[in-house]
Amino acid sequence: MQKTALYKALGIAFGALLVTACANNGDLEEGAGAATTATEQQANEAADSATTGVESASLQGEQMMSDAEKAAQQALLDITVFYFDFDQSSIKESGKAALSAHAAYLASNSSARIVLEGHADERGTPEYNLALGERRAIAVRQFLMAKGASSSQIKVVSFGEEKPAVTGSTSSAYAKNRRVEVKYQSR
Amino acid sequence: MVTRVLFVLALVLGQIAHAELVIEVTQGRQSALPISVVPFEWNGALELPEDISAIVNNDLGSSGYFRTLDRSLMLATPHTPQDVNYVDWQRLKQDYLVVGQISSAEGGYAVEFQVLDVHQQRTLIHHRVKGKATQLRDLAHYISDHIFGQLTGIPGVFSTKMVYVTTNRERSRFNLNFADADGAREQLIFRSDEPILSPTWSPDGKKVAYVSFENGQSEIFFQELATGKREKVVAWDGSNSAPSFSSDGTKLAFVHSRLGNPDIYVMDLNTRKAERITKHYGIDTEPQWMTDNRHILFTSSRAGGPQIYKLDTVDGSVERVTFEGRYNARARMTADGRKMVYVHGNGDQFHIASQDMESGRVRILTRDTNLDESPSVAPNGSMVIYAATEKERSILAAVSVDGEVKFRLPSRFGDVREPAWSPILN
Numbered sequence: 001m002q003k004t005a006l007y008k009a010l011g012i013a014f015g016a017l018l019v020t021a022c023a024n025n026g027d028l029e030e031g032a033g034a035a036t037t038a039t040e041q042q043a044n045e046a047a048d049s050a051t052t053g054v055e056s057a058s059l060q061g062e063q064m065m066s067d068a069e070k071a072a073q074q075a076l077l078d079i080t081v082f083y084f085d086f087d088q089s090s091i092k093e094s095g096k097a098a099l100s101a102h103a104a105y106l107a108s109n110s111s112a113r114i115v116l117e118g119h120a121d122e123r124g125t126p127e128y129n130l131a132l133g134e135r136r137a138i139a140v141r142q143f144l145m146a147k148g149a150s151s152s153q154i155k156v157v158s159f160g161e162e163k164p165a166v167t168g169s170t171s172s173a174y175a176k177n178r179r180v181e182v183k184y185q186s187r
Numbered sequence: 188m189v190t191r192v193l194f195v196l197a198l199v200l201g202q203i204a205h206a207e208l209v210i211e212v213t214q215g216r217q218s219a220l221p222i223s224v225v226p227f228e229w230n231g232a233l234e235l236p237e238d239i240s241a242i243v244n245n246d247l248g249s250s251g252y253f254r255t256l257d258r259s260l261m262l263a264t265p266h267t268p269q270d271v272n273y274v275d276w277q278r279l280k281q282d283y284l285v286v287g288q289i290s291s292a293e294g295g296y297a298v299e300f301q302v303l304d305v306h307q308q309r310t311l312i313h314h315r316v317k318g319k320a321t322q323l324r325d326l327a328h329y330i331s332d333h334i335f336g337q338l339t340g341i342p343g344v345f346s347t348k349m350v351y352v353t354t355n356r357e358r359s360r361f362n363l364n365f366a367d368a369d370g371a372r373e374q375l376i377f378r379s380d381e382p383i384l385s386p387t388w389s390p391d392g393k394k395v396a397y398v399s400f401e402n403g404q405s406e407i408f409f410q411e412l413a414t415g416k417r418e419k420v421v422a423w424d425g426s427n428s429a430p431s432f433s434s435d436g437t438k439l440a441f442v443h444s445r446l447g448n449p450d451i452y453v454m455d456l457n458t459r460k461a462e463r464i465t466k467h468y469g470i471d472t473e474p475q476w477m478t479d480n481r482h483i484l485f486t487s488s489r490a491g492g493p494q495i496y497k498l499d500t501v502d503g504s505v506e507r508v509t510f511e512g513r514y515n516a517r518a519r520m521t522a523d524g525r526k527m528v529y530v531h532g533n534g535d536q537f538h539i540a541s542q543d544m545e546s547g548r549v550r551i552l553t554r555d556t557n558l559d560e561s562p563s564v565a566p567n568g569s570m571v572i573y574a575a576t577e578k579e580r581s582i583l584a585a586v587s588v589d590g591e592v593k594f595r596l597p598s599r600f601g602d603v604r605e606p607a608w609s610p611i612l613n
Contacts, residue, residue, distance in 0.1 A: 087492060087514075089447075122576070123537060125517040125530050125560050126384050126605065127429045127442070128486055128493050130405065131449045131470040134426055138447030156446075157404050158426055162382035163358050168579055169558065171535075 076101035080182040089135035103147030113185040118158040121174035133158030208370030214593040219254040227287040228266035242327035246345040251592025276305045295319040342567045350386045351606040392612040396430035433476040440474035473517045478524035486516040521568035552590040563608045572606045
């Protein structure tokens, strides 16, 4: 599901590149519309004056992803849970690559929608933890938006300590419960 | 096959719904008064469905103010002062003796009881109460309240109720329950597949407010207890939580947050207009009205970690009130306004602390339970009920405000959380 969508996105980008490349080669597309083509315009201008414009548009290439890179990108998108330190809502360095991949995906798929679910571990009070979970989800939201995702694509909800990922009162259980989960509603 | 699945399902749900709690006293007061509640006389043909004197015995014993005598140790079972041989009870080192008789009354029962002073050999209390056939437990709690109030000078709270949340291990079902303060007669009043939290009572005891995630975000609801009628009160876009009624019942403080900045709001319950009263970028949450209906205690992260602050809703001034330790949150007041109790955290230890409002003196009340949270004070200011974690399960426990009396209310199934003790109901 995730993969097809990604390839679709890459496909569109590649298609666009081809069109640009063709236009630059001077091959006119049929039925391109009512607008006068560049060559026609140049011809008209040439008739009216003594000067002649030169074709000066530079080529713009796009780095194509190798299969390995695609796989790496997909692997990052498969990471949907991001962890936090106790009473903290700052994103850890280790999660930034994957979050950047989600941001890029959202930026190139404007119809994609996500919910960021913020959670806290069971220590401390339920209501303070509700606020903490929300802060964490908001931190992720801000990161995604800074990297190109739009606010309309992101909904935030905090469950505080009410929905632990794992039960148990150990530091490893706590670490797994202090998290934000990225949940795609539509791709 | 389908019926069988349904049957099993009903069984499982039934177990979660009836997480009936049973009091286990873990620590009593050293100065507890010795009292013997003699089984009351009943001459009816059939045994009564509830043992009134056993309930009175349990109430007085669990309060920590009294040390009760086991029935098997009693040398005689008198029902009137004329039958009492005081020497027997003096030998058993008893101070007080409760005797009584139950009789059929129109549509129910009547209980006549007396409290006797073993040393002075005289009657201190002589009282009679009537109730419907369905009210045997109510009759017992009434008797306990009467005896407790007369002998200690503190109003009894045995007839009060509580609400609390129970949930399964998978956190796929959440129940809001209503029960007697001793955990008996549990009733499910609301259930959801999504979290329920922060239940709290209106001061008249007629409704509860709570937070429900049933619509995908946290919203505040009111629910009338008599009718079950629900009303969605605050469902603004974002997160809405932590409702608290002012003690005159005219205002509701709550928390609203959009984009990660929780602030405290106050709603006038007549006009339903709300006003934002904290504007700090830190986390402001867990408002609790003080008894003067003007000040609000709340938790804020404005100094880094959570600490408790006092806000004047008239002039907007804010004053910090907790200074010991790095984590102090969720303050609740005693009804006389003299003490607050809250969650005090130190590293991985979270306990319930009490603080004198005037002197600022702090006392940690709970050391034998872990991850303590959600304290709620009995309306007579004597006990605090709270949620704690034991063997990776959440249970309810209680401690007296002076830390001397402790009991637990373990449930047989699932996790029990977020207790809220009712006001005194009349």
